[in-house]
Amino acid sequence: QSVLTQPPSVSGAPGQRVTISCTGSGSNIGAGYDVHWYQQLPGTAPKLLIFGNNNRPSGVPDRFSGSKSDTSASLAITGLQAEDEADYYCQSYDRSLRDYVFGIGTKVTVL
Amino acid sequence: QPQLQESGPGLVKSSETLSLTCTVSGASGASISGSGYFWGWVRQPPGKGLESIGSVSYTGRADYSPSLKSRVSLSVDTSKNQFSLRLTSVTAADTAVYYCVRLVSLYSDFESRYFQYWGQGILVSVSS
Numbered sequence: 438q439s440v441l442t443q444p445p446s447v448s449g450a451p452g453q454r455v456t457i458s459c460t461g462s463g464s465n466i467g468a469g470y471d472v473h474w475y476q477q478l479p480g481t482a483p484k485l486l487i488f489g490n491n492n493r494p495s496g497v498p499d500r501f502s503g504s505k506s507d508t509s510a511s512l513a514i515t516g517l518q519a520e521d522e523a524d525y526y527c528q529s530y531d532r533s534l535r536d537y538v539f540g541i542g543t544k545v546t547v548l
Numbered sequence: 549q550p551q552l553q554e555s556g557p558g559l560v561k562s563s564e565t566l567s568l569t570c571t572v573s574g575a576s577g578a579s580i581s582g583s584g585y586f587w588g589w590v591r592q593p594p595g596k597g598l599e600s601i602g603s604v605s606y607t608g609r610a611d612y613s614p615s616l617k618s619r620v621s622l623s624v625d626t627s628k629n630q631f632s633l634r635l636t637s638v639t640a641a642d643t644a645v646y647y648c649v650r651l652v653s654l655y656s657d658f659e660s661r662y663f664q665y666w667g668q669g670i671l672v673s674v675s676s
Binding site: 439470471473475481482483484485488489494526528530532534535536537538539540541542 | 590597598599600613614615647654658659660661662663664665666667668669
């Protein structure tokens with residue numbers, strides 16, 4: 438059980454737009470802490486996808502975007518591609534736990 | 549970008565100590581002694597999510613996840629451009645892929661750190 442709640446799975450057809458929610462509370466996202474997103478392709482290490490709520494590291498396609506509002510954040514993938522099939526994790530800081538926390542991960546399936 | 553590579557035994561006996569080393573290489577930003585960077589560990593039990601273990605600066609100042617603090621210690625060796633993890637009294641629950649990571653901070657504070665670069669990971673199994 439994680440303090441950041443993500444849907445276990447989302448799916449979409451190639452070219453579609455999908456969104457992944459990350460819901461927290463007043464001790465993490467709602468406290469103003471930034472949200473970061475990671476992509477984990479099958480059998481590989483996680484990779485930073487979005488940092489500071491909505492910033493993309495160099496090399497990350499602009500099909501990926503992040504947003505944050507109140508106690509939740511979202512990752513959007515537009516123009517879904519087969520290569521986007523992966524697990525996606527949100528991460529923030531929790532002041533009650535005094536620790537970095539991850540969501541349970543969302544598996545994105547391209548139909 | 550830096551390359552991070554974990555090394556260490558893939559099998560540890562229950563109640564013993566897990567020890568891993570991460571070697572950092574590459575060009576710009578690959579020096580452990582570079583300011584503004586922190587070096588840490590994240591683990592992932594098979595089929596499960598990610599868990600932060602802790603991080604350490606090049607000065608050796610370490611921060612640990614409260615849930616593991618009593619069993620974890622991190623250290624750095626700037627001469628070898630390496631940092632290490634020790635986890636004592638392991639149980640089956642410590643079986644996981646262990647990733648070494650580089651952390652950076654958005655606002656020069658502890659709370660805004662995120663995991664910028666990751667090693668490929670090493671599976672450590674705890675046997676009884």
